[in-house]
Each structure stands twice: as structure tokens, then as C-alpha cells.
Amino acid sequence: MSGAAPTAIAPRLLEDALGRRLHYLRLSLTERCNFRCVYCLPEGSEAAAGADPLTLPEIRRLVRAFADLGFWKVRLTGGEPTVRRDVAEIVRAVRETPGVRKVGLTTNGYRLHALAADLRDAGLSSINVSLDSLEPERFRAVTGNARPERVVAGIEAALAARIPVVKVNVVLLRGLDEPEVLRFLEWTRAVPLRIRFIELMETGDNRDFFARARLEAGAVRRILEARGWSQLARTRLDGPAVEYGHPDHAGLVGIISAYDEGFCETCNRLRVTSRGALRTCLFGDEEVPLRDVLQSDADREALVERVRAAVARKPASHLLQLGRCGTTRHLAATGG
Ligand code: SAM
Numbered sequence: 001m002s003g004a005a006p007t008a009i010a011p012r013l014l015e016d017a018l019g020r021r022l023h024y025l026r027l028s029l030t031e032r033c034n035f036r037c038v039y040c041l042p043e044g045s046e047a048a049a050g051a052d053p054l055t056l057p058e059i060r061r062l063v064r065a066f067a068d069l070g071f072w073k074v075r076l077t078g079g080e081p082t083v084r085r086d087v088a089e090i091v092r093a094v095r096e097t098p099g100v101r102k103v104g105l106t107t108n109g110y111r112l113h114a115l116a117a118d119l120r121d122a123g124l125s126s127i128n129v130s131l132d133s134l135e136p137e138r139f140r141a142v143t144g145n146a147r148p149e150r151v152v153a154g155i156e157a158a159l160a161a162r163i164p165v166v167k168v169n170v171v172l173l174r175g176l177d178e179p180e181v182l183r184f185l186e187w188t189r190a191v192p193l194r195i196r197f198i199e200l201m202e203t204g205d206n207r208d209f210f211a212r213a214r215l216e217a218g219a220v221r222r223i224l225e226a227r228g229w230s231q232l233a234r235t236r237l238d239g240p241a242v243e244y245g246h247p248d249h250a251g252l253v254g255i256i257s258a259y260d261e262g263f264c265e266t267c268n269r270l271r272v273t274s275r276g277a278l279r280t281c282l283f284g285d286e287e288v289p290l291r292d293v294l295q296s297d298a299d300r301e302a303l304v305e306r307v308r309a310a311v312a313r314k315p316a317s318h319l320l321q322l323g324r325c326g327t328t329r330h331l332a333a334t335g336g
């Protein structure tokens with residue numbers, strides 16, 4: 001039953017058919033969201049989006065099984081994970097799972113000023129806050145009416161609470177000009193923030209917007225290089241960001257381009273949706289239901305075996321370059 005003391009089983013490391021070692025779980029806590037980002041949920045989340053997300057006992061069982069498979073890093077995402085009242089409790093439960101060493105959260109930052117200290121106390125290792133523009137008008141147009149000052153206050157609260165790693169996600173959209181990129185860079189001069197510029201990805205629901213608004217990462221790369229930023233050496237454990245540093249800046253800048261050749265070669269992650277379906281690729285066609293084996297501790301082995309079997313079918317690569325995004329209508333559904 002759920003009250004049993006968690007025991008760590010010696011991890012049996014998980015590799016897919018291409019020999020990619022998987023150790024990173026991205027878990028969506030809800031499909032619901034309080035923003036209406038134009039590339040994600042322009043109409044807001046659907047009424048049914050908040051229905052029946054995984055409960056805390058289900059999340060505990062899920063994360064224990066992944067830890068059995070050698071997963072040591074978990075990121076909580078959505079939808080907007082902070083719309084769940086038990087978000088800090090979930091962070092604590094994940095952090096206390098034997099074998100888990102890092103717990104991250106991706107958020108739009110709207111509730112962060114009030115939550116940052118609780119999240120830190122719960123053991124959060126890193127937070128990614130989305131902030132696509134520092135210009136109030138542009139930010140409002142992207143998010144469907146949010147104010148950037150409120151998100152900036154959340155980021156400052158996360159820094160003040162000493163959450164160990166604070167990153168800012170900026171989706172690259174046409175209209176982001178050099179002065180605004182420079183404002184983001186300036187922010188890293190004295191503050192140990194990591195700004196990550198992310199290329200817009202095409203999904204089933206945003207095809208027209210994607211065609212109109214995509215801005216290629218080269219635009220930012222050129223600004224970085226002209227201003228004395230240099231690319232840092234990568235390690236095997238690095239994520240998909242190509243990182244840049246500058247001798248006069250405390251922070252770092254990363255660029256994430258899912259359209260780069262070889263992007264999937266170092267993929268180390270699996271995703272679970274808020275209703276407990278495993279997705280082995282963000283832009284894949286397959287969802288493997290896990291919820292039926294999350295109801296009892298007695299099903300732990302069955303759960304582990306179901307994950308293993310699905311991983312054998314993990315696609316070598318997404319097919320975004322061909323305009324194919326699998327069954328992904330928007331990233332709020334798959335835990336972006
Ligand atoms: N609501 C939270 C947030 O916005 O940070 C977490 C979920 S959101 C799906 C996770 C990240 O994916 C955000 O940084 C968001 O900007 C990004 N994102 C969403 N749709 C995207 C798309 N089509 N292309 C690139 N990034 C996207």
C-alpha cells in the first residue's frame with residue numbers, strides 16, 4: 001500500500017535500442033493552464049484539461065519505479081504545474097524518492113513570487129521560468145494578457161529563495177529584436193541566471209502561427225558571437241542546450257534548437273502525461289497507459305516492465321524537419 005516505506009532497488013539502467021542511456025523523467029502534473037500562449041493554448045485550456053490528474057500516491061509509485069530504472073532526474077511540468085495546490089508536496093515526495101537526485105520545475109512564473117520559498121524548502125533543485133518578452137505589449141500578446149513584471153518578480157523570488165539553478169526560457173518569435181535580446185543578456189551580467197532561447201516547434205494546433213512567427217536561432221547566435229560570448233564545451237550529461245558564457249557575466253545563455261541535425265542523438269528522457277501515459281518521444285505517435293499499474297505497490301515490477309517494453313520502441317528521432325509532429329497537438333498536453 002502507499003504507506004509502505006520506500007525501498008531502493010539496485011538500479012537497472014535503461015537504454016533504448018540505439019544505446020541512448022535514459023535517466024531523465026519529465027512528468028506533467030496537469031494539462032490545465034492559466035495562460036493562453038499563442039503557440040500553445042491560444043484559446044486557454046479546455047474544460048476537461050484539469051480532470052483527473054495523477055494523485056500524489058500515484059506519482060510516488062511512478063517515480064519509485066523510474067528510480068528503479070536508474071532515473072535520477074525528474075522535471076515537473078504541464079500545463080501549468082503551479083495551478084495544483086499540492087505542487088510543493090509533490091516536489092517533496094519526488095525529492096525524497098531514493099535514487100532521485102534532482103527535481104526541477106517548469107512554470108510560467110505567475111504564482112512563483114508566492115511559492116518560491118516553499119518549493120525551495122521542499123527540495124527543488126532547479127526552476128525554469130518562461131518569459132518570452134520583457135516588453136509588456138509583446139508579452140501580453142504572446143500570453144493572452146499576463147504582465148511580465150509579475151513573472152520577473154517570481155524569478156527574483158526564486159533567486160532570493162536560493163533555488164540552486166534558475167533558468168529563463170525564451171521562445172524565439174519573430175519580433176524579438178536585437179535590443180530586447182541585449183536586455184535579456186544584460187540581466188545575466190550580475191545575476192547567475194541562465195537564459196535559454198528556444199526555437200519555436202511546430203505542433204498539430206499551431207501550424208499557421210509557426211509558419212508566420214518562427215525565428216531561427218541563428219539570429220541570437222550571431223548577436224552572442226558579436227558581443228564576445230563563446231560556446232562552452234559539452235559533457236555527456238548536458239541537455240539539449242548549446243551553452244554560451246562571457247567573462248563579464250555571472251550567468252549563462254543557452255540555445256535550444258530541436259531542428260538542429262543530431263538533436264535527438266543525445267536524448268536521455270521519457271515523458272509521462274498528467275493522466276499517466278508514457279510518451280517515449282515528444283513528437284511521437286504512441287502513448288502507453290501506465291495508470292492501471294499505479295494503483296498498488298504490488299504492481300511495481302509490472303510497471304517497470306511496461307516502461308522497458310515501450311522504450312524498446314523509442315523512435316530514433318522526431319520528424320519535425322518534415323513538418324510531422326506525431327499526435328502532439330500542443331506541448332501543454334505532452335509536458336513540454
Ligand atoms: N506552463 C509552463 C511554462 O510555460 O513554462 C510549463 C509547460 S510549457 C508547455 C513548457 C515550455 O515549453 C515553456 O517554456 C513554453 O514556452 C515552451 N513551449 C510551449 N510550446 C512550445 C512550442 N510550440 N515550441 C517551443 N516551445 C514551446
Ligand code: SF4
Pocket residue numbers: 033034035036037040041078079080108130331332
Ligand atoms: Fe500555459 Fe506554458 Fe502553454 Fe503558455 S506554454 S499556454 S504557460 S502551458
